[in-house]
Amino acid sequence: QVHLVESGGGLVQAGGSLRLSCVASGRTLSAYAMGWFRQAPGKEREFVAAISRSGTSTHVAEFAKGRFTISRDNAENTVYLQMNSLKPEDTAVYYCGAQTFSPGYYIPASTASRDYGYWGQGTQVTVSS
Numbered sequence: 263q264v265h266l267v268e269s270g271g272g273l274v275q276a277g278g279s280l281r282l283s284c285v286a287s288g289r290t291l292s293a294y295a296m297g298w299f300r301q302a303p304g305k306e307r308e309f310v311a312a313i314s315r316s317g318t319s320t321h322v323a324e325f326a327k328g329r330f331t332i333s334r335d336n337a338e339n340t341v342y343l344q345m346n347s348l349k350p351e352d353t354a355v356y357y358c359g360a361q362t363f364s365p366g367y368y369i370p371a372s373t374a375s376r377d378y379g380y381w382g383q384g385t386q387v388t389v390s391s
Contacts, residue, residue, distance in 0.1 A: 264288045264380040268358045271385030274348055278389070282343040284358030284382055292316075292336040295361040295371040297378055298343045300354035300387075307375050310356070311343060314370035321371055348389045355384040 270282040284296070297312035311332035312321045320332055329348075334341040341358060361372050362379030372378070 264294070264360050266358050266360060266380055266382035268356065268382040268385040271356060271387045273388045273390065276349055276389055276391045278348050279344070279346045280348065280387060282345065282356055282358075282385060282387075284341045284343075286339045286341075286360065290336065291334065291339040291341065291360075294380075295364075296332075296334060296341040297359045297361060297371065297373075297375075298332060298341075298356060299359060299375055299378075300352075300356045301384075302354040305354075307357070309373040309375070312361075312371035312373060313341065319370035321373055323373075345387070348387075350389045350391045352389050353387060355386050357384045358382040 265287045268284050295314050298310040299307050300310050301307040309323050313332045313334050317334045329346050331344040359378030360380040361377050363377040
């Protein structure tokens, strides 16, 4: 029911910035909390940031606090990840996901990849030093 397409990745030097975009089709993005996850070679997929359906609540991983910002524009069916002060260890494939399982009514956006039922194809982010 939902097709997600990420874009905006690329090669950037340490300290630089990138803005990733995720565009949804199939149904309105506002029906889902959205998240960004990343996966580096040899590592498991890890949580980066998540945002509630309305955009009122967000969660950001500790390594990303102060550097990454998640936002959404439901009118355009798009979620963004603004990444500043990038480090070589940020190098990974970044995936956009739509949350389809809620672990609790009081949790606005999940940090667990298993709660996300739709995923984009990923976009490569490479940070050089």
